[in-house]
Amino acid sequence: MAKNLLIVESPAKAKTIEGYLGKDFVVKSSYGHIRDLVKSEDAIDIAHDFQQKYEVPADKKQVVSELKKLAKEAEVIWLASDEDREGEAISWHLFETLGLKEANTRRIVFHEITKPAIIRAIENPRTINYHLVNAQQARRVLDRLVGFELSPVLWKKVKPSLSAGRVQSVAVRLIVDREREINKFQSEAAFRVTAIFGKGREAFKAELNERFAKQEDAEKFLNDCIGADFNVKSLDTRPAKRSPAAPFTTSTLQQEASRKLGFSVSRTMSVAQKLYESGRITYMRTDSVNLSDTALNAAASEIVSAYGQQYHQQRQYKTKSASAQEAHEAIRPTYFNVHSFEGDNAEKRLYELIWKRAIASQMSEAQFERTVARISVSTRPEELVANGEVMKFDGFLKVYLESTDEDEKEDNIEEGDSAILPPLTKGQLLSLTEMTAVERYSRPPARYTEASLVKKLEELGIGRPSTYAPTISTIQNRGYVVKEEREGKTRAYRVLTLKNSSIAKEEKTEITGADKNKMFPTDIGAVVNDFLVQHFNGIVDYHFTAGVEKQFDEIAQGLQEWTVMIRKFYDPFHQEVETTKATADRASGERELGVHPESGKKLSVRIGRYGPFVQIGEADDEQKQYASLRAGQMIETISLEEALELFKLPKKVGLFEEKEMTVAIGKFGPYIRHNSAFYSLPKGIDPLDVAEDQAIEIILDKRKRDAERLIKTFDENPEVKILNGRWGPYIEFEKLNVKIPKDKDPHTLTFDEVKALADATAAEPKKGRFGKVIAAKAAPAAKKATTAKKQAAKKSPAKNAPAKKSTGKK
């Protein structure tokens, strides 16, 4: 029996610490919070100082009972949860739930998992800080009150099952607001003039320090340059330097992994989790940029031995974000001398990124010599500017360069493209090789990526490292925003080129507004947002969280009573909820587009039961017509013309094999429907303009391609097919596709084996996209009586399960 029980939050941490402490200590993990507010309405007793009702959730029961048992046996219990608001509350919940006694309970904290840090912590125990616990309770209660009072308002006024909350609603607002900025953005075109001087290796580029709004002005400038003298008017050379970025926090890791590796934030977190669990990196949910002394020394010796002393420079970084609680170190390799390991590709790439960033953060700055050459034009007052940069010492750039988001790359004249300039002298006469004036459009603000949204949230102090990824998922799961690729439009721009004393004009085209993996608001997102902004502006204000955080800080310092603070917030808030419920109109985002030209009836667009749609005619019109909006179309921006287009499809295009062919647009784009089968239209064909023989051709072509993929059929049932798919061979029968396992040869499968495979797949519980079981497995009979109710409750939503089982028959 161990004398000491030490409890931390994370099991991986527990394992490491156990190794440091020897056999007198048993180190266990609480797996995060062990209690939460009950789900029901009585979780918070509003009338009695917001008293809370907590329970141990089902999945924590086992952890709690094991800890309870160990605590009973131990002489001293060490509560070593993180040193932040949540960590303090975890210690308190442990104290209460495990029935601990003050006499043999110690609260300890450390910010790094190193042996000396742990020993030091054990030598300096304290008691639970109840001010901090109160601050956490205030946070928890406020979030519950906001979330569980606002959401039902949405169910009543917009649509069931929607949600609102302090964090998610602001995240949606950011995306909606950004989209509107983009919509109303008026891009302006101007001619940007660049010149190339010299030839071959001596050639360099310069840019005019002014842009021309009108083509004739640009043309006049180029004209004036014919035969003009170009002189180096001034030459300014000065040293410049560049410093490395701080080591990773959760949010900066998510940003860089998104930019450099193309990872979604949730992918980054799950790969990082694996690295953490296998002991490769320190904890991945952190807002701190600190490195422990151990880490600083290890990084130093790694740098010195690999690159030399002159590359090392010790640095401690300061956290920029005010909301940081810094319970952990920055994200870094556990051992800097580990450069590679066995593991999957994603793990290796993310590790490399973390390693480089952490190492670079302890390296010397890079040194440059930056030259700005100003070039005068004898016939004009304007100047051309050439920027040159020569690296004198690479420093940290030897290892790592932080990338930037697109929207941060400004094509600034003074700091534009830097290249190497040939040796120049003041007054030197230059020979012009070519000059171009290109029409450039100003760009609207960039849409958010998952990662840039996280960055913005962090700047606003909204959300925590452990919630960034889940928040991004929530707002997508609720249908408020979608991450999509959208095609841009082509736009023409003009180019004037001056070469050999003559000016050539041409028109070129570029694609604008194309976006990949960006966050777009949906109609429901916009409607919910507008509703919340109208009725609960205080909550969805960008600075609401910052305001309450300030108060939580005061509570944590004992300067304010948490119940007083919550009361001050809650009473007026609740009043708003009540009046909104009673008086606000239903929100459907309805917008009148105008009049249907043929019938003269009203044409309007709004959200309906099945999503956004256009309607011709008033609500009481018996002849009214509907059409759903298509992907990429929004209530806010759809035009009358686009809406009218929607009524032109589906369209009958002719007969084939005595059956009708119909062209329509579905979720996955335009298609031909024939004899209950779907044939997607190849790109570039206008669905409104498909001829009969063209449609037949498309159908025949698809059939031919399907025949090529066919591996075998069966006499027992000709509708069962084995086909070659994108991911290998599979069985196709009715709507069910079943993958054939790698160890089976698709050519020799018997009908019975196929049937067995199909049946096995049909019987498996289908996992929903978000991990919820849709069709539950037959529940094992031996379950605790207390959970029986919940089991029953969980089963009921699986109404659609039986439908899927019918695949074996018919």
Add this chain to the structure above:
DNA sequence: CAGTGAGCGAGCTTCCGCTTGACTT
């Protein structure tokens, strides 16, 4: 991948933060 778009009502949904696992498209 269709078309659907009324209303009633029972019973459901929902927050943020702290953890890991158990699943696949």
